Amino acid sequence: MAKKIKSKDTVELHSFMQDRRTLFCYSGPLTEDLLTTISNPVKHQLSDKETEEVVAKRVFGVFIEQAQNIIRYSYKKTKTTGDSIGTIAISVADEGFLIEAVNVVDPQKKDVLEASLVEISMKDQKELRELYKQRLREGPPEDSAGAGLGFIEMARRVKKFEFDFVESDHEALFVYRGWVS
Amino acid sequence: MIFEAGPRTPLVELTASSCLIRGECYPENISEWSEPVLKTLEECLSQGQGEFKVDIELYYFNSSSAKFLFDFFEFLEESAEGGKAITINWRYRAEDDTMQEAGEDFEEDLSACAYNMVLVDDESK
Numbered sequence: 001m002a003k004k005i006k007s008k009d010t011v012e013l014h015s016f017m018q019d020r021r022t023l024f025c026y027s028g029p030l031t032e033d034l035l036t037t038i039s040n041p042v043k044h045q046l047s048d049k050e051t052e053e054v055v056a057k058r059v060f061g062v063f064i065e066q067a068q069n070i071i072r073y074s075y076k077k078t079k080t081t082g083d084s085i086g087t088i089a090i091s092v093a094d095e096g097f098l099i100e101a102v103n104v105v106d107p108q109k110k111d112v113l114e115a116s117l118v119e120i121s122m123k124d125q126k127e128l129r130e131l132y133k134q135r136l137r138e139g140p141p142e143d144s145a146g147a148g149l150g151f152i153e154m155a156r157r158v159k160k161f162e163f164d165f166v167e168s169d170h171e172a173l174f175v176y177r178g179w180v181s
Numbered sequence: 182m183i184f185e186a187g188p189r190t191p192l193v194e195l196t197a198s199s200c201l202i203r204g205e206c207y208p209e210n211i212s213e214w215s216e217p218v219l220k221t222l223e224e225c226l227s228q229g230q231g232e233f234k235v236d237i238e239l240y241y242f243n244s245s246s247a248k249f250l251f252d253f254f255e256f257l258e259e260s261a262e263g264g265k266a267i268t269i270n271w272r273y274r275a276e277d278d279t280m281q282e283a284g285e286d287f288e289e290d291l292s293a294c295a296y297n298m299v300l301v302d303d304e305s306k
Contacts, residue, residue: 032209036188054276057241061279064207064243133286136251149244157279 021092029083058157059097059180065150066101076104096181105174116147120155128156182221197229201236207243215249238272261293268295
């Protein structure tokens with residue numbers, strides 16, 4: 001039975017986002033159309049702070065790549081339109097801007113994705129730049145379920161990133177956190 | 182031929198002797214946007230007689246667009262190898278490491294084309 005939402009629940013939502021210093025959060029069906037629409041408020045929010053333009057651009061870049069990753073690869077879709085479902089948020093953390101993303105992944109592809117992300121996470125800036133160029137020149141590997149150009153790009157822009165696979169409600173969730181400063 | 186800038190696509194101006202690309206590039210569908218651009222570029226290169234000058238000034242592009250840029254440069258390089266005189270100016274702002282690195286990386290695969298890394302002031306925005 002659905003719980004009745006009261007004022008205290010709504011305040012809880014407000015406080016949670018305030019405490020997290022959330023600049024932007026979206027959870028639901030994500031499409032390119034929607035991304036076009038939400039890009040503007042996101043850009044606006046980022047330019048509002050006393051942020052260097054290059055930092056704002058890096059945050060925006062990671063945001064776009066992660067959003068497009070959800071759009072293309074989320075395993076959970078809406079019933080009627082088949083749009084990808086996921087969550088993406090930008091907040092302010094002590095170490096800089098934090099971009100978080102969650103989407104359901106295909107359990108069959110989880111291991112390949114995990115392996116390639118582990119590989120990416122172990123490379124330094126120089127190696128990432130080389131890997132990026134190599135991927136650009138040669139194209140994606142045979143089974144393109146691994147992390148692609150987008151994840152390599154994100155790894156280059158963030159100060160650090162963390163990822164996880166979490167079981168939730170019989171679904172395999174891919175969880176991403178990237179910090180930009 | 183002018184492809185007006187969109188909310189997520191750059192301005193592209195093509196003539197028989199030049200190509201200007203300026204703005205941001207992260208289109209909804211990269212092939213849909215780039216196909217007519219590449220087709221027009223092909224026509225311009227074959228129509229033109231003398232030198233062909235390319236000016237690119239991008240502030241941001243996503244990973245899908247990187248693939249397009251790679252193909253774009255590859256096409257220019259092939260034309261230059263075929264005898265066409267092509268000069269490419271990669272324009273970027275001083276504090277923008279990302280765009281500077283991108284320019285340097287694309288340069289690596291271009292030898293038949295003349296290539297210049299050009300620093301621009303903020304004013305040019």
